[in-house]
Amino acid sequence: MRPHLPRALVLATALLAFVVVGLGAYVRLSDAGLGCPDWPGCYGQVSPLHAAGAIAAAHAEEPDGPVSPAKAWKEMVHRYLASLLGLAILAIAMLAWRREHDLNRWLALGLLGLVVFQGLLGMWTVTLGLRPAIVSAHLLGGMTTLALLVWLAARLGGRAWPGRSAPAGLALIAVAVQIALGGWVSSHYAALACADFPTCGGAWWPDADWLAAFGMAGDPGFVALVAMHWAHRMGAVLVLLAVGGLAWRLLHEPGQAGTGRWLLGLLAGQLGLGVFNVLAGLPLAVAVAHNLGAALLLASLVWLYVKRSRTT
Numbered sequence: 001m002r003p004h005l006p007r008a009l010v011l012a013t014a015l016l017a018f019v020v021v022g023l024g025a026y027v028r029l030s031d032a033g034l035g036c037p038d039w040p041g042c043y044g045q046v047s048p049l050h051a052a053g054a055i056a057a058a059h060a061e062e063p064d065g066p067v068s069p070a071k072a073w074k075e076m077v078h079r080y081l082a083s084l085l086g087l088a089i090l091a092i093a094m095l096a097w098r099r100e101h102d103l104n105r106w107l108a109l110g111l112l113g114l115v116v117f118q119g120l121l122g123m124w125t126v127t128l129g130l131r132p133a134i135v136s137a138h139l140l141g142g143m144t145t146l147a148l149l150v151w152l153a154a155r156l157g158g159r160a161w162p163g164r165s166a167p168a169g170l171a172l173i174a175v176a177v178q179i180a181l182g183g184w185v186s187s188h189y190a191a192l193a194c195a196d197f198p199t200c201g202g203a204w205w206p207d208a209d210w211l212a213a214f215g216m217a218g219d220p221g222f223v224a225l226v227a228m229h230w231a232h233r234m235g236a237v238l239v240l241l242a243v244g245g246l247a248w249r250l251l252h253e254p255g256q257a258g259t260g261r262w263l264l265g266l267l268a269g270q271l272g273l274g275v276f277n278v279l280a281g282l283p284l285a286v287a288v289a290h291n292l293g294a295a296l297l298l299a300s301l302v303w304l305y306v307k308r309s310r311t312t
Contacts, residue, residue, distance in 0.1 A: 006095050006103050007156040013088040014149035018295055020085050021142045023078045025291035028139075028186065029284055033130050035071030039123045040079065048072035082122065085145075089115045092152070104155060111148050118145060132187035133215070139183040143176075143298060150299045154306035163253055165308035167246045172301040174242035178235040179294050184214075185232045190225035191287070197278045200230055236274060243267045243297070259304065266297045 027033055036042035036051070043054035048069060058067040089111050096108030121138040128134060185191055194200035212220050213227035220228075243263055250260030273290040280286065 010092060010149060010153040014153055016085050016088060017146040017149050020081050021146055021295045022288060022292045024142055026288050027074050027078050029287045032071035032074040034066035035075035039126045042072055042076055048076055086115045104152060107152055114145055135187035136183040140180055143179055143295060146295055147298055147302045150302045151306055154303045161307040163308050165305055167249060168301060168305040168308055171242040171246045172305050174239045175298050175301055178239050181232045181235045185228045188220060188225060188228055190228040191282050193225035193229040197275050206230060269293055270297060
């Protein structure tokens, strides 16, 4: 086997995972998560085209409901690409089992286990009616799949990068926590619980039910949604400090200025998209871009952390 084939396969699969994450965000944010209310097919068929009659009947009965031809196609295209991603990861795991070109066997097998669990989460997301905890877990699973693919690709050849890995690791943890908070906000439709910026309802510290916000007491009423939203904003401050500090260090390290500028650009874009989402009322394109920006920032930090860890 040509030595560059496994690396090309891993990189292509990581790109596919990025697309699947973005499409998943688009499906969720356009309220198409139940466009096909069964799993794995659509009304028992392999495609919305074959299920056109059932979809039309459901849409006619409830025109503003979760089922329509457009929503069904969004949901099923996401499933098709997720299935293709699963097959690609299976191929990577098979190559790793044969120890092709230094593919890490246990990392690849862990990826395979994760993508199987992701399939189960996708099924439960639909069959259990978009429960927030499962929707959030599905989002995190997709981001983790992307991160592990990037991790695997970064280990395959190429030179190590000089410098300490700890600052990159700290920034990576901050971004991972922020992604989890963002998923929780999105799955509870709390993105507009605070419709102004930088305050929330005109207050610098709004009334918020923190226990209910994270499932520790009562039902998540509006003040719980405020708590979710405000936690995500506070997380953004931590990301600003961790990633911004890392980028500043890189700008002053020999040969790392380009990476520092890249991280600063991603960070500025993410903050701008987040603020615009609030002030503009969550436009679909901007909300999807915010999800993709988070995925790109996560992937960049994983790559940097792995490359720097190889020198220690």
